[in-house]
Amino acid sequence: QVQLVESGGGLVQAGGSLRLSCAASGRTFSNYAIGWFRQAPGKERKFVAGIRRSGSTSYADSVKGRFTISRDNAKNTVYLQMNSLKPEDTALYYCAAGSTVGYGLVSAHIEYDFWGQGTQVTVSS
Numbered sequence: 786q787v788q789l790v791e792s793g794g795g796l797v798q799a800g801g802s803l804r805l806s807c808a809a810s811g812r813t814f815s816n817y818a819i820g821w822f823r824q825a826p827g828k829e830r831k832f833v834a835g836i837r838r839s840g841s842t843s844y845a846d847s848v849k850g851r852f853t854i855s856r857d858n859a860k861n862t863v864y865l866q867m868n869s870l871k872p873e874d875t876a877l878y879y880c881a882a883g884s885t886v887g888y889g890l891v892s893a894h895i896e897y898d899f900w901g902q903g904t905q906v907t908v909s910s
Contacts, residue, residue, distance in 0.1 A: 836891075875908050
């Protein structure tokens with residue numbers, strides 16, 4: 786079992802930055818791929834960014850060049866640095882952990898076994 790807790794969300798103006806954190810406890814953190822997903826009201830949950838056990842990363846096209854995902858296995862934490870935020874980035878952001886996420890499947894939410902409760906990001910125009 787892995788417990789995930791997101792933090793770092795908040796209200797920011799367009800063009801601003803936030804850094805989200807996903808702190809994990811439980812089993813060996815380094816054995817898990819971690820994904821960030823977001824869900825806006827009335828919309829489906831969408832992939833944002835993912836980092837594999839190897840440290841390689843993937844991003845949704847909508848955030849490429851603006852968001853950066855990283856992990857610190859010593860601290861059992863994954864970060865999502867979000868720059869140049871836009872109003873359309875407003876959503877509830879979740880992190881998820883999966884131990885058997887295929888290399889090309891890091892964007893598929895069904896690949897993940899454990900989910901956090903989410904942290905709200907609101908970007909004002």
